[in-house]
Amino acid sequence: MSLFYATRRGLLAAGTALALTLGASGGALAQTPPGVLIVGQIAEPKALDPAAVTAVNDFRILMNVYDGLVRYKDGTLEVEPALATDWDISEDGTVYTFSLREGVSFHDGTPFNAEAVKFNFDRMLSEDHPFHDTGPFPLSFFFSSVVSTEVVDEMTVQFTLNGPYAPFLSNLAYPTGLIVSPAAVAEHGAEFGRNPSGTGPFTFAEWRSNEAVVIEANPDYWDGAPELQAVVFRPITDANTRTAEMLAGGIDLMVEVPPVALSEFQGDAYTLHEQAGPHVWFLILNAKEGPFADVRVRQAANYAVNKEALVNEVLEGTAEVAAGPTPPAFAWAYNPDLEPYPFDPDKARALLAEAGAEGAELTFYVTEGGSGMLDPIAMGTAIQADLEAVGFDVTIETYEWNTFLGEVNPGLEGKADMAEMAWMTNDPDTLPFLALRTEAWPDKGGFNSGYYSNPEVDALLEAARVATDQDERARLYREMQTIVQEDAPWVFVANWKQNAVTSDRVEGFALQPSFFLLLDEVVKN
């Protein structure tokens, strides 16, 4: 596979040379029409039912067709009102009462009200709901703390939780919390995913399998009608073909530009957009047994890995060096005092000598690909070289992504000392809560595959989850980050910057830290 990749890399270089020699000649083919934005997507969507899908690729369409009760403020990961105008949280943090926006209709003409909200959450969460069989709803556990959803009056809805759960609001801003039209679900049943109806800035127009999903402007949108007439999402799974379509003018906006293709889009004809997101790429270290059971050896690994070189050379600048377990994109919860472990091989050697772990043999699990994993084989090889330079003896074992998850998620004990991993989350709670607590060890159903355990961190995370005051939560998360960085259960490597390219005909486009694609402000000339 790596050989194949290298070939294609060389091919792109050859293509650039060819392009330079020939110069861009005038096109015989028609350009894309004005007012219609053509987006090059990475895959065919599964469905346009927000409760039923899990892929960022599908979310990019959904966020333009639906609204949630709340949404992320432009350019941040903080929630602001959307279909709910304001809300009230009970003293004990278990009852959330939302006032809903008046005068909003679904695209099918039916009104948006408290009944519709109740329908949405009951459909996902209650097994005896008449439309529960329109699932499965794989991410419904985001709302597993919801005990009941009650209609207080026409425009007021109340959620009762089984305990205080601070991430509830940001989970509502996640695509799984987008509100669908009950009438449309009743009409189309299991086919709703191909006949979607929401309240968003664009209405669904057409889905031609494996060719395009077309959405059109909703002139009655409550937050102002979009500038574009329509948006066409084209699935182009091959990254090189997507690049070629962008160069040939077949699409106006391309997401997930491969790092090797970035140089193609220098110059005035294109705008390159970058945005760091809530993503962290790290190495899980097995803190239960072997060399990494000693905190000094774990810190040595953090000093030994040249993260600057990884993000700049291997990832060609498409990521930033990570300092700790929480990505800076969660600005409100991030600890800005945290400095990444510097690249310091001498310090690493000294720590290894102190721990008596020179020449320690390590088994390193590397994946071939996978969601958010960036360029895992090249990164794994570079990390192996860095670790060997300070005296580790590293053996790499490579697995295909699904197999890899099957090996890593049940825990590394008895198998490996370290493993690559990446997470993208919508709340600063999710990753540390699922992957750093003692209660999240694999045998208890969590993702703490390296068996890290620190009672202080456990207490901070438990407290942050039930604190409804955002400043208090932020303080707890910052403290947690300092301790975790010192304990080094992971090697903190990179935060991915999502990228996109637009042609010079597109204005008003910006990527969001949430990695959602919001197009209601975009203009195309």
Add this chain to the structure above:
Amino acid sequence: MTGYILKRLLSAIPVLLGISVIVFLIMALIPGDPATAILGSYATPENVEKLNRDLGLDKSLVQQYFIWLGNMLTGDFGTSFALNRPVLDEVLERFNATLVLAGVAFLVCAVLGVAAGVVSAANQYGLADKAITFAVLLGISIPSFFLGMMMILFFAVNLRWFPVSGMWPIYGDRTLGVLLSHLAMPATALAVVATGVIARLSRSAMLEVLRQDFIRTARAKGVHERGVIWRHALKAAMVAIIPVLGIQAGFVLSGAVYIEMVFQWPGVGRMLVDAILKRDLLLVQGGVVFVAACYVLFNIAVDVAQSLLDPRIKT
């Protein structure tokens, strides 16, 4: 003849059953399950178990196989996990696109390949023979996906003669001309290798026939050289060429996978690659069984055609 066809069709049944068992077992045995693929990072044992129950994957393998087989015999191929639509709809639609691509490519390589082979043989060691042999060697040696990418860079990105990818434009009428402009590059890239192979084998088949007595007889009784080559010799050589065409047709069909990826042609090959990566069990199983059935039928058709052409083959 009817009895022969019937016998061949009956013998296809165990083959297809065997294929269904193999593809089912492969999908069951490869690591990773659909629930993990769907949930990604969120695949806790608890979530995986719940989703597997929702997807009907908590039954025993034997049960799953017979439910699947039983449904398939009644024409129900199930619903794709990853695309959320009936497997048969998806497979038929995608297979249709592949047939258009592979059909045109096959037509190109059959006509050009046989013609090149005949010309080559008729001018053995002449200039035309050398030029054709050189071109054929070049064609056989270029991987089709590489050729496809170079064609995209040259003809679509730089010259803008053809669209980069897809089968139909996003806007505008679906005319034959539009389809052909989308087909030109992928069909050519797909045909190149097979054209080379067919040309080589046609050449040797022709050379063998040209050495035979009836050719000398034809020349002796004054048949024009063009008639000797194209009417007498080619007709006899076709007996050897047709099985090659049959094999190459299968090759073109399977080679379509790479071409469909490069040109984002909405065909069945690309569908299967995507489905395997997403562990979309029913789509992979249904797709493979369908494609295998088409292969088997096609092979039977080739054998029947050959027995019609060659009286030496007893039916």
